[in-house]
Amino acid sequence: xxxxxGNWPRNCWVHLLRGWQASCTNxxxxxxxxxxxxxPPNVLVLQHHSGVAEKNSLFQSIKEExxxxxxxxxxxxxxxxxxxxxxxxxxxxxxxxxxPASTHVTSPHVFGEVxxxxxxxxxxxxxxxxxxxxxxGRPVVGPPRETSGGGQVCRVVVVGGTSASSGVAFNTVAxxxxxxPRGERLWEECSTRALKVLETVCLASxxxxxxxxxxxxxxxxxxxxxxxxxxxxxxILSLVDxxxxxxxxxxxxxxxxxxxxxxxxxxxxxxxxxxxxxxxxHPDERPVLSHTYLVCxxxxxxxxVSCASSCAEGDVIKGNEMDVELITTDMxxxxxxxxxxxxxxxQRLCIFVRPAPWQLHSLCxxxxxxFSLLQTSTLGRTVLYTPVISSTQxxxxxxxKFAHSIPSILGVASVAGQQTQGKxxxxxxxxxxxxxxxxxxxLKVVMGSRLCQHLSILQHLVAxxxxxxxxxxxxxxxxxxxxxxxxxxxxxGEAKLGGILVTTFSMGTQTTAVIGCGVNVxxxxxxxxxxxxxxxxxxxxxxxxxxxxxxxxxxLTYNRLEVLLGQYETFGLEGVVENLYYKYWxxxxxxxxxxxxxxxxxxxxxxxxxxxxxxxxxxxxxxxLQPDGNTFDIMxxxxxxxxxx
Numbered sequence: 001x002x003x004x005x006g007n008w009p010r011n012c013w014v015h016l017l018r019g020w021q022a023s024c025t026n027x028x029x030x031x032x033x034x035x036x037x038x039x040p041p042n043v044l045v046l047q048h049h050s051g052v053a054e055k056n057s058l059f060q061s062i063k064e065e066x067x068x069x070x071x072x073x074x075x076x077x078x079x080x081x082x083x084x085x086x087x088x089x090x091x092x093x094x095x096x097x098x099x100p101a102s103t104h105v106t107s108p109h110v111f112g113e114v115x116x117x118x119x120x121x122x123x124x125x126x127x128x129x130x131x132x133x134x135x136x137g138r139p140v141v142g143p144p145r146e147t148s149g150g151g152q153v154c155r156v157v158v159v160g161g162t163s164a165s166s167g168v169a170f171n172t173v174a175x176x177x178x179x180x181p182r183g184e185r186l187w188e189e190c191s192t193r194a195l196k197v198l199e200t201v202c203l204a205s206x207x208x209x210x211x212x213x214x215x216x217x218x219x220x221x222x223x224x225x226x227x228x229x230x231x232x233x234x235x236i237l238s239l240v241d242x243x244x245x246x247x248x249x250x251x252x253x254x255x256x257x258x259x260x261x262x263x264x265x266x267x268x269x270x271x272x273x274x275x276x277x278x279x280x281x282h283p284d285e286r287p288v289l290s291h292t293y294l295v296c297x298x299x300x301x302x303x304x305v306s307c308a309s310s311c312a313e314g315d316v317i318k319g320n321e322m323d324v325e326l327i328t329t330d331m332x333x334x335x336x337x338x339x340x341x342x343x344x345x346x347q348r349l350c351i352f353v354r355p356a357p358w359q360l361h362s363l364c365x366x367x368x369x370x371f372s373l374l375q376t377s378t379l380g381r382t383v384l385y386t387p388v389i390s391s392t393q394x395x396x397x398x399x400x401k402f403a404h405s406i407p408s409i410l411g412v413a414s415v416a417g418q419q420t421q422g423k424x425x426x427x428x429x430x431x432x433x434x435x436x437x438x439x440x441x442x443l444k445v446v447m448g449s450r451l452c453q454h455l456s457i458l459q460h461l462v463a464x465x466x467x468x469x470x471x472x473x474x475x476x477x478x479x480x481x482x483x484x485x486x487x488x489x490x491x492x493g494e495a496k497l498g499g500i501l502v503t504t505f506s507m508g509t510q511t512t513a514v515i516g517c518g519v520n521v522x523x524x525x526x527x528x529x530x531x532x533x534x535x536x537x538x539x540x541x542x543x544x545x546x547x548x549x550x551x552x553x554x555x556l557t558y559n560r561l562e563v564l565l566g567q568y569e570t571f572g573l574e575g576v577v578e579n580l581y582y583k584y585w586x587x588x589x590x591x592x593x594x595x596x597x598x599x600x601x602x603x604x605x606x607x608x609x610x611x612x613x614x615x616x617x618x619x620x621x622x623x624x625l626q627p628d629g630n631t632f633d634i635m636x637x638x639x640x641x642x643x644x645x
Contacts, residue, residue, distance in 0.1 A: 041095035043070070044080040046103050062100060062243045069270040071282035072420075073433045085113040087595075091120060096279060099127040101241050111135050118233055124277045125235035126242065133237040154206040156223060156240055158268075168268060169261045170206070170223075170240035196230035203276070206240060226276050234277055242269050287388040287418055289344040291327070292351040293360060295367055296382040300410050304382060305353050311405045319399025322390075323348045331356040346390040346421065349399075363387060364417055364434075366551050373555035378411035379441065380558035387417040392440035393516040394421075397503045403514065404507045408444040415439045415554065419518075435523030437498075437550040437557075441515040445504075450569050455513060456626070457611040459487045459502045460581065461568060462515055465561035466498065467584045469553065470530070472560070475545055479537050481530070483585040485613055486627035489519060491533040493586050498530075517557070521550045573609050582606065 043066055047059050063077045070077075080090055080097075086109055097117060099105065114132065117123050127133055156170045206223040223239045236242075242265075273279045294301060308326055311317055317324040325342055331354055344350045352359065360367060365385055374380055384395070392414040396403040406412045416438045445452045463483045471477050480492045489498035498519030505512060520529040528536075531547040538545055568577050582588060588606075592615065593599045602615035602623065613625040 040074070040076050042090070042093050043075045043077045043096045043098065044090060044094050045077065045098045045100065046082060046085070046105065047079040047100075048082055048104065058100070058102060062098065065243050065266065065269070066098070068266060068283060069273055069281055070279060074280050074282060082107075082110055085110055091117045094123075096124040096126060096273075096277060098243070099125070099129040099132050100243060101128040101130065103129055105129055105131050118229060118235065119231075120233070121231040123229070123233040123235075124279070125233075126238075126272075126277065127235065128238045128241050128243065130239070133239070136235070136237060154223070154240060156204045156206055156268075158204045168264045170242075170265065197227050198230060199228040201226045203236075203272075204240075224272075236272055236276055242272070287420060289346070289390065289420070290387040291344055292349055292384050292386040292389070292414075293355040293363070294351055294353045294382070295355070295360065295385055296410075300382045301353065304406065304410055304412070307405050307407060307410075308402065311401050317399060317402045317405070319402060321347070321398025322394050324395070324399055324402045325350045327352045328354070330354045331359060344386075344389075346394075349386075349389075349395055351384060365415070366549070369549065370551040370555050373552060373559075375555075375559045376411065376562045378409055379562045380413050380555065381411035382413070384412065384414045385416075386414070389414070389416045389419055390421045391419055392416050392438055393501065393503065393514060396440055396442045396512070396514045397505065400505055400507050400512070403442045403512050404510055406442065413439050413441045413558075433523045435521055435529065435550070437517070437519045437521050437553050439515075439517055439554060441517075443513045443515060445511045445513055447509060447511070450572060451565070452511065454610050455502075455504055455511075457568070457573065457609065458513055458515065459500045459627075460485075460607065460611045461564050461577070462500045462502070462517060462561060463487060463489060464577070464581050464584065465564055466500075466517065466519060466553070466557050468564075468580060469556035469560040470548070471584065473556075475543070478541070478543075479534065479545065481533065481584075483581065485585060485587055485607070486611065490586065491528065491530075491536075495528045495533070497528070497533065519553060521548055521553055573607075 045059055045062050045066075059079050066077050075095060080088075082103065082105065084090070094117065097114065099114070105111070111132065114125070118125060127136075153169050156168055202222045202224070203226050204222075204224040206221055221239075224242075225237045227235050227237065229235065270281050270283070274281045294304065296304070305326065305328065308317060308324070309315075312326060315326045315328060317326075325348060327342070327350055329352075331352055342348070342350050363385065364387065367383070367385075370383075386392075389395070395414045418434050418436075419438055443458075445455065451458065460483075466489055467481050467483055470481050471479060481497070482490050482492065484490045484493075484496075487500040488496055489500075491497055498517065501516040503514045503516070505514075522531045523529050530553070534545050534547055537543060564577060567575075571577070587604045590604045591601055592604060593601050600617065602617050604613065604615050605622075606614045608614055608624055611627070613627075615623050615625060617623070
């Protein structure tokens with residue numbers, strides 16, 4: 001334990017503390033600048049193994065710990081693969097960078113990218129990585145050598161003894177350390193990017209596990225430091241693992257000791273995130289998954305039950321990710337809801353096919369308003385409404401048998417008041433608090449139809465439906481709600497309001513496209529909503545547009561989508577659909593750089609019949625860029641195309 005925690009760390013921290021305090025020029029309080037976020041701010045965890053980090057057990061354990069402190073409605077936690085730190089534009093939307101002890105951070109360019117991030121206004125870093133901490137501290141003892149320590153238990157004593165976390169058990173870190181000659185280049189890289197540090201504070205010290213810390217204010221070795229940076233930046237550097245993981249543990253006894261103090265340790269982590277790093281901590285009151293209610297005409301209800309029951313085993317339709325249970329008890333006769341023993345879960349959707357009026361009245365959805373505005377012949381005529389669901393998309397993509405059993409003429413749509421596992425494009429997550437319009441719509445694609453031959457255009461038609469649903473309203477035509485290619489909805493070019501996800505699958509000769517859509521309508525966080533955009537527009541223009549409701553936008557979107565699908569099938573993309581799309585999108589005439597081709601500049605000229613982005617080079621060469629497989633930060637003029645684009 002002393003080998004790991006003694007010679008180098010002590011010298012490093014003494015140097016770090018003295019050096020930073022000597023260069024101190026301002027001990028003023030840190031301030032936060034309140035700005036409107038264009039996207040939900042990210043918490044990024046530096047990891048290895050691009051493409052599989054999302055499934056990595058270490059990342060998942062860190063993510064769960066962070067979400068338990070921060071909540072799930074304000075920030076999104078993603079892995080940041082080490083190999084992507086210099087090729088993806090991650091810094092601007094990163095609220096906190098986490099560098100765990102187990103991440104192998106040994107290349108100078110990675111350190112350089114981290115230092116560039118720390119130089120940004122308001123940057124936040126939480127590091128338990130010895131190599132990174134040493135580089136940031138610039139120790140006079142030179143590069144530390146490889147160490148096999150860590151994985152043992154110490155007790156952390158908070159300086160001042162004011163925290164209830166004093167004496168809690170922590171795991172000592174075991175970071176891989178850079179060795180010569182790479183280590184020498186590492187220190188040279190960091191020495192050219194000196195950080196302006198305003199203040200450093202020792203937050204906690206560590207003593208050997210089992211030591212009596214009663215009445216001792218700060219015994220042992222310093223183990224957690226807080227440092228204020230110029231321009232409001234802040235970092236916490238720790239030699240104990242604030243985010244413990246089973247991968248660094250040595251035996252069951254160690255694990256048992258750490259688990260015993262897990263809740264206290266989590267409270268201390270939350271305290272650090274909130275008081276030292278100025279993050280908003282709103283731990284979830286985890287919503288309980290709800291039953292689903294079938295709301296439609298009696299004719300559609302009977303047809304729905306008949307078709308769905310045809311592929312059920314008893315009352316259950318088995319799926320690969322989600323089972324669907326039909327609760328056929330007539331609740332309108334007064335049977336209490338608790339009489340049914342089955343509870344919903346992420347793997348089971350439980351549908352009351354004949355709900356009672358009192359059940360529907362208790363829901364936060366105005367069905368009377370919705371159906372009064374709905375003018376479609378089919379789309380949205382049959383609603384599966386769930387107050388809290390894991391994902392509206394999984395209700396269909398996770399049970400192909402159920403999705404295929406429902407005829408298109410019923411216009412079935414899954415609508416939610418809240419999602420716990422909302423899905424976005426390319427494996428991203430969609431934060432789904434109350435106040436969002438969220439739906440998934442299974443669309444049967446007719447073989448040989450124009451849409452069947454150009455399925456990738458569907459997400460563009462849905463985006464156009466949402467935007468035109470709002471901007472075709474009287475007085476709303478100048479509201480700057482726009483389409484960002486390929487599948488996002490933006491206020492001006494500044495803040496994302498929503499997105500579209502289309503998933504297709506086939507069973508036999510039948511192809512189904514499941515349209516998923518989420519739009520921030522009236523939610524207060526984590527980004528601005530449509531109603532916030534309306535309020536901003538009113539302020540800028542002196543208008544008096546009324547805020548919208550989720551039921552209103554949902555019905556208007558279905559109305560526009562049904563019309564657009566008909567126009568597209570008859571006339572194709574050219575004509576009304578194409579002109580309307582370009583009227584509302586953000587990119588006409590925009591210039592972007594192809595980062596994978598030496599920052600070659602191209603000009604955006606439109607989309608083709610598949611919805612691919614058409615760009616032209618200075619030499620007049622036309623390129624088609626598909627949305628899947630390429631990397632885009634199109635609002636910043638950056639595109640990295642894959643080799644076969």
